[in-house]
Amino acid sequence: MFRKSMLSLGIMFTWFALAQEPMSTEKAVLTHAPDVPPAITRTQPAKVVVEVETTEVIKRLADGVDYTFWTFGGKVPGPFIRVREGDLVEFHLSNHPNSKMPHNIDLHAVTGPGGGAASSFTTPGHSSQFSFKARNPGLYVYHCATAPVGMHIANGMYGLILVQPEVPMPAVDREYYVMQSEFYTEGAYGEEGLQPFSMKKALTEIPDYVVFNGSVGALAGDNAITANVGETVRLYVGNGGPNLISSFHLIGEIFDSVYTEGGVLANQHQVQTTLVPAGGSAIAEFKLEVPGTFILVDHSIFRAFNKGAIGMLKVSGPEDLTVYSGKQADTVYLAEGGAIQTVPAADKPELPTTMTKSEKLAFGDRLYKANCLACHQSEGQGIPAAFPPLAKSDFITVDDERTIGVVVNGLQGEITVNNHKFNSVMPAMQLTDLEIASVLTFVKNSWGNTGGEITSDQVAKVRAKPAANTQPQEH
Numbered sequence: 001m002f003r004k005s006m007l008s009l010g011i012m013f014t015w016f017a018l019a020q021e022p023m024s025t026e027k028a029v030l031t032h033a034p035d036v037p038p039a040i041t042r043t044q045p046a047k048v049v050v051e052v053e054t055t056e057v058i059k060r061l062a063d064g065v066d067y068t069f070w071t072f073g074g075k076v077p078g079p080f081i082r083v084r085e086g087d088l089v090e091f092h093l094s095n096h097p098n099s100k101m102p103h104n105i106d107l108h109a110v111t112g113p114g115g116g117a118a119s120s121f122t123t124p125g126h127s128s129q130f131s132f133k134a135r136n137p138g139l140y141v142y143h144c145a146t147a148p149v150g151m152h153i154a155n156g157m158y159g160l161i162l163v164q165p166e167v168p169m170p171a172v173d174r175e176y177y178v179m180q181s182e183f184y185t186e187g188a189y190g191e192e193g194l195q196p197f198s199m200k201k202a203l204t205e206i207p208d209y210v211v212f213n214g215s216v217g218a219l220a221g222d223n224a225i226t227a228n229v230g231e232t233v234r235l236y237v238g239n240g241g242p243n244l245i246s247s248f249h250l251i252g253e254i255f256d257s258v259y260t261e262g263g264v265l266a267n268q269h270q271v272q273t274t275l276v277p278a279g280g281s282a283i284a285e286f287k288l289e290v291p292g293t294f295i296l297v298d299h300s301i302f303r304a305f306n307k308g309a310i311g312m313l314k315v316s317g318p319e320d321l322t323v324y325s326g327k328q329a330d331t332v333y334l335a336e337g338g339a340i341q342t343v344p345a346a347d348k349p350e351l352p353t354t355m356t357k358s359e360k361l362a363f364g365d366r367l368y369k370a371n372c373l374a375c376h377q378s379e380g381q382g383i384p385a386a387f388p389p390l391a392k393s394d395f396i397t398v399d400d401e402r403t404i405g406v407v408v409n410g411l412q413g414e415i416t417v418n419n420h421k422f423n424s425v426m427p428a429m430q431l432t433d434l435e436i437a438s439v440l441t442f443v444k445n446s447w448g449n450t451g452g453e454i455t456s457d458q459v460a461k462v463r464a465k466p467a468a469n470t471q472p473q474e475h
């Protein structure tokens, strides 16, 4: 009798313990900047499923300027992810089949090797899954960490994840997501057309563009964030870098509280400018007393007025002449800030199936700039010990089939080009037969190479074969 009741007590207890902490499952609400998902009101941890897709898209960087962005979720910055301290996050990263590069994710909120990078490495057309416990509350940056890491970040692969503390931060009227980052382009600021990434400028850390939320004007004019007099606002500010530190400032307001570096402590009050490190964050709170347009800047001020780092907060409501009397001057900033309208990205035209050699040369030139230049450089000269030259390469002169194979299948392991050794990874390029034929025809006819033409049929033949022809070999 006694035993039996002990047993049932035990079962009862186990049942009770389970019933006390049922780990509910929910799908994370993801938002694009400047929106922030609603506050989590749960008082218990849950399993939260996060689904993010990586894509490579051509979009507007500034008026008349396009750029091939590598993205989390189709936009820069990537989606804002919100979870609660103690949650079990099940992360699904899918890489769109049209991507040319593999991608992964390193979330600074993860306790574990690479912040999830190795576990989330995903080739085009694949999905990866890993889980982590959100042990540490705070505002964290996430970014792609696939080699070459700098290039993946420079092309737009970053965003913010907020791990809400168990004891929630005070409620505010409005929350916004602002992320600063820089772009390094072949052309100078404002130079029109599709601008390729410049490895040279990225290495010297002199960007052409410094922007909030991914493009010039993404947070200005019609895209400005808004609030009313009397409301409280919280800005979740991130810095994707890849290189610069932001001196984040809101012209005409004083931050009542700043959680420096994105920690959970509102550790400073009455702040004019707060530093946001590359790969770091800050949370700024303030109350609005008067109406008008308040300008967000990186107070390294040439970045604001000459490179794009301008955002706007439009505040409506009654004037309070005891707080501020005088006329607004936002037109000054508009004039100096330059391009702020939004122009929708042009649709991609349908590709023909065959081309003449001269059409291939022109098409190949564009493809080279968008797909190869960042690694093999503008004159095909490569970078010593990192990226082999395609200019005057003995390779390219001698063996078309092998060259095609490298682009179709990728290449890994030690190779010797023009007597210099390279031992790195060339990603398999997700290009069509005609695209590969065009880009290689362009390469063969550029920078002192000996000419010739590659046809789509040749590429198709190589594609049909097993990838044996790209095994590392000396030549």
Ligand SMILES: [Cu+2]
Binding pocket: 070, 101, 102, 103, 104, 144, 145, 146, 152, 157
């Ligand atoms: Cu990536």
